[in-house]
Amino acid sequence: MLAKTIKLLLTGYPNKVNNPQFQLNQYIGERVYPDIKPQNAEMPCVVYTIDKSIPKQVKGQRGIAVESNFTIEIISKSYGEIIQIATLIKSLLHRYSNIFNSVDSTNFGHGTPILSSIPVTTEYEFGMYSPPSIGNLQFVGGLQIFALHFTNMVDSYDTKLFNFSSSLNFEIQYVDNPSTWGADLFLDFTNLNLMASMVSGASPIKKYLQGAILGDAQRSCVNVLYSPSATTTDNENITPTTLNGVYEQYVWGTQGPGTTPQVTLDSEIGFNYIHFDEDQYLESFLYNDKKNRTYKKLTFFTVFSLPNSLTNDTKGSAIFYRKDSESDASGGFYFWVIGNPSFDAYTLKGGFQLLQQDDSTPPVESERGVGTWVITVWPEFGINPNVNPEKPIYVALSMERDPSDSTESRGEYEIIFSSDLDGGYGDKNTYFSWNDNCNAPNIFKEYLFNFSCLHSDASSVDTNGNGTINMNNEMNLYSLLMWPQKLTFGDAKYMEIKKYLIEKYGYIKS
């Protein structure tokens, strides 16, 4: 990932009018190569080498950051040209600060140039739509850089190739977390600069104010939620590749601006979460391409809660799904609580939607609801008395279509209730398998999962397998991670991600 970022830092977006690397482009174009200059490559050109990467170790878990040294070698027949290019590269990279922010009085900002305010597929390039870097972290090329500085520069001459060269050495430190490990999407709400609220007002006041502020009536509204890193690339479990390498954002745009808090940032005992009021959702900024981005194999991790769900009614909420007005089939994950006033008891259920298709030509897609857990909470009789969906719940769930039987899908899941850490639903490293069969003549789609919204405004949804459920009741989202593989629960990678997500809350068994 660092290699791609270095290349992006040097080339930028050569076709964009406001490419910040324009002056550098004038010299080297896209002639930036890893480790070795190709034979007969036109000069001047640049070769970059990552000399060393060292994790910043912390106790008890994978290092939280990486410190790397890399070298940029400028090669040219002309010494004067090398000095010119070196001046630009030093100026650009030393204590790198991404000044590009496309926010103006009408649009929210990005840290990369876009040709127009309306995204079109032909515009997508690696690292596109990064969040504006208004804090200490620079979001570029999928990395979260907190330090990048020039060390030294040595000029030399290659007597065999008759080239002058200048080697510029740099040191970089960047965050190492699931967003760089391989997650296709990773949202957590620690960095408030990854959220923006919308403010009505005349120019030149920014319509979008980036940087949420906890407790502020206006600035705690979340109208834009940025992902800190780009989606994965070169992954056969995802199709199409349109959004590969692009940053995701979720916006409240289609619902119009307003000052009433609807999707808000809040905090409990120091842990931030996004609260979705009833019927409120954030949809992908790149909506059509996002809803078409489907997974063949997936493991998702999420921490959420359903506030005000222990009532005499049934309360259901999608953690991620589609909006009500969307007619295309969509994947999603949801949780619902059925109140039983007669017995002062509750039934907690979880489920998710997969994509299936029939045998017509062309096939017609539809949703297939798959149920997971059914948990009875009956405090009077001591049945799961501490299980409380109004407190954070950790869920991890994997899925794939059975390679040998397209009518079957399968996977695993784990659920931990933070309210029951010492009880049966604490962290026991207990994993459950699930499988499901389509009803003929349907088969599961090979790429059987997608989503386009965080939460949903859909109510009375016929899940086609789990009954009719509301997806729109209140929900608090603490974190969400999409891993584009079907992980084996309990293995090293699964445990690493799980630990990262919930150890900070104290939910994990030591």
Add this chain to the structure above:
Amino acid sequence: MIGQAIHKILASNITDVDGISFDRVYPIIIPQNTNTDAYGQNQFGYPSIIYQPITSFVTSKNNEPNSLNVKVQITIVSESYKTTELLSRKVRDLLDHYIDNSTLGLAGVPGYKDENGYRHNIIENTDINHIFFLDEDEEFNEDLFTYSRYMTFDCFCYYDINRISYDSTTTTPLTISLDCSTNGLMKYSLTSEANTQNGDQITYLYNKLASSKIPTWPSGSLSSKPYFEVNSIYNKPRYYDGTTAGTKPYAEFKQLNSSGAYAQEILTYVNGAGQGTQFGWPWGIMVVYVYKPITSKAHLSGQLTINGTINMEITHQLSSSDNVLITINSSGKSSSYPSDKETLISKPDSKSTYWDADYHFLCVSLCGGKSFAGGDKNGAGWFEYFNSNLNKKLTTGQILTQNTISGNTTTIAHSNKWGTIGSVVQEGECTFRLYECLVFTPSEKTTHLNDYDTAPFQPTDIVYSEVKKYIYAKYPSLNRND
């Protein structure tokens, strides 16, 4: 940068060795088959001086480093030990504790000591603070039968905006760098060694980049003197130390309402022939001012002569009702090209926020003339303005959408011009202080990946990013967030 400076020092001062002319100073390696006519006998490039810099920043807690430390290894190669020894002594004498106290400066800008006591030895885009000799050793090359001496020098240079003048063939993109915040670059007389003192008149204000070579249309370049000067018929601006401790020195331009007499104070660009003039910017320009308006109207860019009409006009004015207006006319004098005048800022009753501040920053970036660069417009582009009382810290997106300069479609016979600070046009009491002026020109016409009506310097470019970093570091009160 430092390499070019070292080359200049050595090549300018070592012109003969032991009575034989010498002109072989090379970066990194001796070229193959160098001219040896002066020596006649050998076919190789000896004696030669080769320099190799190793650059690093001096550690700084500031975001923007202000010092470079460059270790320069100098290798002297000769077939004669005596010649090697002679040359190395010359090199040591020249470079060790290097000071340029010559009246005209090695590269056109005389060295000076600033108000904090730091030395500045300016060679084109490099400002050298110190050079120290560290060590040397020598060896004999048995294959080539040559004697080599390796000398290491430790150089400390200022890391400032002048490095952005990196295209040495045309001194672009930064082509003019006027710094009024130090008296070392101002002279009353060219032959005077003394720095200008508080209240003294300024006849000459040096361009820190020395002579500029500005590309001209359709080809070639225009060379200049290394200074701006005041035409003898006009009054001279004056240098002043900072008004309070912590404020920077400045040049003050006054225009008194003295009827019947020219009382204007201006400084103007001087061409290679020594004539005060203006230069054309057919392919576009970006001009940056750090200034403070004092009375009525600041003519940041104005006319050179009383009948002059062709210089770009940039003014910052205050009306009697405290309305503030910043305007530009890229075609020239507004009375001559009235429809081409554009208002950049118009703020009613805004004296405290748009006039009173100690430091004002204005950047104007324009495309070239349609007859020269192409496109449909002259002088379209963008601007950014803020001051030490008010800085909205606009994003690049806001600058591009809110701060546009429309330009015009006038067919003008001349290339758009710039070259005079202040103006001879009498408009009552006009006084302003100038701290800094930077002028950028492209080395050739460019569409900037869009079209020829796009300014060649965009707020998203590395060049502008470096300008902002430099300005914020030098004038911290401008770096506020409102």
